[in-house]
Amino acid sequence: MSKTIAFFPEAAFGPALNSVGIAQAVEALGHRAVFLSDPGFVSVYEGYGFEAHPVNLSEPMPPEQMAKFWEDFINGHIPNFRKSPYDQIDNYVKDCWTAIVDSAKWAEKDLPGVLAKISPDLICVDNVILFPAIKRFGKPWVRIISCSENEIEDPKIPPHLSGCGEKDFSCHQAYRDRFNEVIKPIHDDFNGFLAECGEAAYPIGQFFEASPFMNLLLYPEPVKFERAHPLDPKRFQYLEGCVRKEKPYEVPTFAANNDKPLIYISFGSLGAGDTGLLKRLIVTIGKLPYRALVNVGDYMGEYGDLPGNVIIDSWFPQPSVIPQVDAVIHHGGNNSFTECLYFGKPAIIMPYVWDGHDNATRVDETGHGFKMPRYDWTDADLAAKLETCINDPAMKAKLAATSAHMQARNGPQKAAGILDELVRTGSYAGA
Structure with a gap:
C-alpha cells in the first residue's frame, strides 16, 4: 500500500540533492515522496518533479532573497576561511549556530500546520538541529546524516567540524572544550526553546539526537571511524553515499591540451x-x-x-x-x-x-x-x-x-528499502 514519506532537508544543495536521490528510489517502490522546504528551495524539488511545501526557517522574505541568504552569509565570512577550524569557532561556527537555532524557532510556527496538511506516514529530516514538531507528530521519524559521520558523537573520534586527525586526541579535547565554551549562550537559548515545546534539555554541545527509529548515515564504510561505542545496525545504517541520477554530460572540446587528463x-x-x-x-x-x-x-x-x-x-x-x-x-x-x-x-x-x-x-x-x-x-x-x-x-x-x-551497495535503493520497511511495519528489523 502506498504511503506518504516526507523529506525535510536543510537549505543547502548537498542535503537537498541527497534527499532527492532517496525520494526517487522511494517513489520507485510505489510510495509518495513530498518535501518540506525552505521557501528558497521549493523550486529545486519541483524541478525534480516533487511536491514541495514551504516552511519558513527565518523571517519571511521574497524567494530570491531567501535563496541568497546563505550565499551572502558565506561570502561575509570569506576572511575567516583562512583560519583553522579551532579559530573559526568564535566567528563562523558561532554565527552559524545562532542562525540554525533561529531557524528551528521559525520552523515551529509553520511545521505543525504543514504536517497536518500533508499527513505523512514517515518523516525524514536531514539537519543538525531538532524540530520539535516532527518528534511530536506521532509518526516514525528518521534522521539522515548527510555530513560527516562524526555528527553522531563518540569519545574516540574527532568532534564534528574540528578537522582533527583520527588519533589526535589532544586536538579532539581542545576543540570540544573551546566549542562548548563559545556555544554555551546559544545552547542555553535553544534549551529554553525546547522547554517551551515540552522537550527535555540537551547536554552542552548537543542540538539534536539520534532517532529511536532509524538514522541513515551517508558516510561510506571504507572511510568510517573506529568507534568506542559501535552503532547498532537496527538504528544506524551506512548508505555508502546517495548519488543521484543527473542528465548526461558531454565534455566539450578544449582549445588547448585536449588530449590531457x-x-x-x-x-x-x-x-x-x-x-x-x-x-x-x-x-x-x-x-x-x-x-x-x-x-x-x-x-x-x-x-x-x-x-x-x-x-x-x-x-x-x-x-x-x-x-x-x-x-x-x-x-x-x-x-x-x-x-x-x-x-x-x-x-x-x-x-x-x-x-x-x-x-x-x-x-x-x-x-x-x-x-x-x-x-x-x-x-x-x-x-x-x-x-x-x-x-x-x-x-x-x-x-x-x-x-x-x-x-555494489546502491545507497538510495538501500535507504528506500529501509524506509519502506519502517513505513509498513513501524520498525526496522535489521539486515
Whole structure:
C-alpha cells in the first residue's frame, strides 16, 4: 500500500540533492515522496518533479532573497576561511549556530500546520538541529546524516567540524572544550526553546539526537571511524553515499591540451563566492599539462581571458561529470566527498568551513586524496599533488576498491528499502 514519506532537508544543495536521490528510489517502490522546504528551495524539488511545501526557517522574505541568504552569509565570512577550524569557532561556527537555532524557532510556527496538511506516514529530516514538531507528530521519524559521520558523537573520534586527525586526541579535547565554551549562550537559548515545546534539555554541545527509529548515515564504510561505542545496525545504517541520477554530460572540446587528463574544480554553490582562489587555480592549471572544468556558480561575469585548457560554467551535473575526470579539486562538501569515492576519483580537498575540514582530513589519512590549505600553497605543491592523484598506483588501487564497494551497495535503493520497511511495519528489523 502506498504511503506518504516526507523529506525535510536543510537549505543547502548537498542535503537537498541527497534527499532527492532517496525520494526517487522511494517513489520507485510505489510510495509518495513530498518535501518540506525552505521557501528558497521549493523550486529545486519541483524541478525534480516533487511536491514541495514551504516552511519558513527565518523571517519571511521574497524567494530570491531567501535563496541568497546563505550565499551572502558565506561570502561575509570569506576572511575567516583562512583560519583553522579551532579559530573559526568564535566567528563562523558561532554565527552559524545562532542562525540554525533561529531557524528551528521559525520552523515551529509553520511545521505543525504543514504536517497536518500533508499527513505523512514517515518523516525524514536531514539537519543538525531538532524540530520539535516532527518528534511530536506521532509518526516514525528518521534522521539522515548527510555530513560527516562524526555528527553522531563518540569519545574516540574527532568532534564534528574540528578537522582533527583520527588519533589526535589532544586536538579532539581542545576543540570540544573551546566549542562548548563559545556555544554555551546559544545552547542555553535553544534549551529554553525546547522547554517551551515540552522537550527535555540537551547536554552542552548537543542540538539534536539520534532517532529511536532509524538514522541513515551517508558516510561510506571504507572511510568510517573506529568507534568506542559501535552503532547498532537496527538504528544506524551506512548508505555508502546517495548519488543521484543527473542528465548526461558531454565534455566539450578544449582549445588547448585536449588530449590531457581532465580536472574538475568546484567549491559548491556557496563556495563559488571565493573568486580569488578560483582565479588563482585557473591561472595555475593554465600552466600545467591538464584540462579543467571549473564551476564558478553565479560569478561568470568575474572571469575573463581564460587559458585555452580551462572551461568555466555556472553549474555542472556533477554526478555525470565526475565519472569522466581524472581528479577533482573541491571544498569537502559531503556530496563531492562521497561522489569522488563512489566513482573512484582522487580528490584534493581545500576546505573552508563546516564538515569540509573533517572530510579533508579523512580523505588524506585514508589514502583517497589530499588535504590542502586554501591559500598557503605554491604552484609546485598543487602540481605535485595532481601528479600523484593521477598516476600513483597505490592511490588508484585504494580508490578502485572503495568505488567497487560503494557501487555494489546502491545507497538510495538501500535507504528506500529501509524506509519502506519502517513505513509498513513501524520498525526496522535489521539486515
